[in-house]
Amino acid sequence: MPLGLFLGGCITAIPVVTGVAEGVSHQKKQNEEAANETRMVKFNLDVFCAANSSRKGEVNGGIVVLRHDKVWILPKDPTTHQPIPPISSPSPTPPLHPFAGFYIQYPDDNRNPPERGLVSTISDDPPMLNWIYMDRTTQELRYGNRTASIAHVVGAWDWTDDEAGLVLEGRELFVAVDEGEAGMEERSGLRWALYFDRYDDKLGRGKMVGGREVLECSLERRVLSEELQLKQQQEADKKMQVKSSGGMKTQFTAPAAEQKRRN
Ligand SMILES: *[C@@H]1O[C@H](CO)[C@@H](O)[C@H](O)[C@H]1NC(C)=O
Ligand SMILES: *[C@@H]1O[C@H](CO)[C@@H](O)[C@H](O)[C@H]1NC(C)=O
Numbered sequence: 001m002p003l004g005l006f007l008g009g010c011i012t013a014i015p016v017v018t019g020v021a022e023g024v025s026h027q028k029k030q031n032e033e034a035a036n037e038t039r040m041v042k043f044n045l046d047v048f049c050a051a052n053s054s055r056k057g058e059v060n061g062g063i064v065v066l067r068h069d070k071v072w073i074l075p076k077d078p079t080t081h082q083p084i085p086p087i088s089s090p091s092p093t094p095p096l097h098p099f100a101g102f103y104i105q106y107p108d109d110n111r112n113p114p115e116r117g118l119v120s121t122i123s124d125d126p127p128m129l130n131w132i133y134m135d136r137t138t139q140e141l142r143y144g145n146r147t148a149s150i151a152h153v154v155g156a157w158d159w160t161d162d163e164a165g166l167v168l169e170g171r172e173l174f175v176a177v178d179e180g181e182a183g184m185e186e187r188s189g190l191r192w193a194l195y196f197d198r199y200d201d202k203l204g205r206g207k208m209v210g211g212r213e214v215l216e217c218s219l220e221r222r223v224l225s226e227e228l229q230l231k232q233q234q235e236a237d238k239k240m241q242v243k244s245s246g247g248m249k250t251q252f253t254a255p256a257a258e259q260k261r262r263n
């Protein structure tokens with residue numbers, strides 16, 4: 001069964017993804033990438049913004065969350081590292097889900113060479129993974145299954161040389177856009193959406209977003225602690241009653257490089 005179906009379905013957890021990837025014969029490369037434990041270490045995304053704007057404080061120090069098929073920025077609780085729900089609206093159910101993802105090759109024979117994709121959980125219960133992609137028309141960052149994402153820019157996602165910053169197509173051209181007050185209630189109070197400034201022109205000098213405020217920012221990987229990765233994994237396994245094979249466990253022990261950096 002193709003990986004995409006699993007990513008779009010509701011039975012996905014990481015061992016399943018790995019298992020599925022191994023079962024897809026035309027994706028040998030993907031297996032190599034999937035086998036690269038460094039790439040599959042799960043991380044959250046923090047937001048840094050040094051833009052010359054009185055409003056940079058609304059996004060700087062924030063955290064990336066996923067909702068309504070789009071990628072947003074919310075302020076972050078400095079102790080728990082969890083998003084602070086917008087006060088102006090009733091607390092959304094289910095709670096706003098922080099990006100928690102990793103790199104894996106995008107399954108598409110027509111992409112040559114193959115591109116490194118980015119997936120994230122979009123909910124913990126049921127555990128579900130989706131692709132993160134840039135909408136070709138609007139340049140918004142969105143998430144969706146393979147069908148929803150395949151016609152768009154699905155990669156290549158990567159990290160900066162120090163493995164700290166997220167990059168797309170080799171560049172860190174992420175911007176936060178104020179989506180305005182109208183419709184905030186339907187958006188769970190979310191306001192700052194992430195876009196990719198692909199042509200490095202501040203989204204056509206703001207024309208693409210109706211002159212709304214556009215703030216340059218960077219997205220930094222915050223690797224989930226080993227305990228958290230393991231806990232989430234166990235919870236996912238329990239929910240799905242999937243037997244985790246021996247090889248899967250190693251995926252969640254920090255690779256040597258990470259260990260070294262921490263020591
Ligand atoms: C993929 O997402 C689209 C909406 O974007 C949905 O219509 C479709 O049912 C989903 N496919 C699967 C296999 O879940
Ligand atoms: C895994 O990824 C790291 C970081 O990009 C790279 O240095 C390493 O060579 C990769 N290992 C394999 C086996 O591909």
Ligand SMILES: *[C@@H]1O[C@H](CO)[C@@H](O)[C@H](O)[C@H]1NC(C)=O
Pocket residue numbers: 052
């Ligand atoms: C920041 O913006 C203000 C107003 O637009 C401008 O006067 C100032 O020179 C800018 N500062 C820098 C460091 O670019």
